[in-house]
Amino acid sequence: MTEGTTAARVVLVVEDEPTIHEAVADRLRAEGFTVVSAVDGPGAVAAFEEHDPDAVLLDVMLPGFDGLEVCRRIQAVRPVPVLMLTARDDETDLLVGLGVGADDYVTKPFSMREVVARLRALLRRVERAEALARTTGRMDLAGLVVDPASRRVTVDGAAIHLTPLEFDLLCALAVEPGTVRSREALMREVWGWGDASGTRTLDSHVKALRAKIGADRVRTVHGVGYALETGA
Secondary structure, eight states, X not given: OOGGGGGGOEEEEEOSOHHHHHHHHHHHHHTTOXXXXXXXXXXXXXXXXXXXXXXXXXXXXOSSSXXXXXXXXXXXXXXXXXXXXXXXXXXXXXXXXXXXXOOEEEESSOOHHHHHHHHXXXXXXXXXXXXXXXXXXOXXXXXXXXXXXXXXXXXXXXXXXXXXXXXXXXXXXXXXXXXXXXXXXXXXIIIOOSSSXXXXXXXXXXXXXXXXXXXXXXXXXXXXXXXXXXXX
């Protein structure tokens, strides 16, 4: 996504705290986004189905049912970038959020500049994933099969469910199997960030990815980054 295409993007903001909701919505509108709103779990799912947004900013603690359940339900409808807004900073809570399909998170209190930057990065990631699907064929790596066109993954013939961001991270590693990809390169390619300030997010996604495809398939090179093992 370029700055010029921002106006075409619809963002669903789900936050029950009026002051935060208004501040986020106003800033996004000022940045050229179209904003739709919800203040509770059921309203968020209904708004998602009605407005078909390009991205969702989603508070974890909501009336009705929480943001994790909202994320689970909307991702079952179709994959969409989700940026969680959370007061929690516990790794377990964050892994749960990533596991139900959230792509990234910001911890309260946050700056509006950071929220906008993270959101734009997520939308750029979607465009890069679409481009990858058009240019990269099916990859078969010692029983791990990655198909960018269908966004499907199998391990030894068994289908594996990955969140959209887990899939994009796997593709970034799979296009150069056995090659160590630096943390900075992965943050730039998958998240669209220009630095490694969000490497905790990367580490959390690697942990979740290992749990699904096998811990021994993603090798850590301390102080550098990660590599996808080919099994050769």
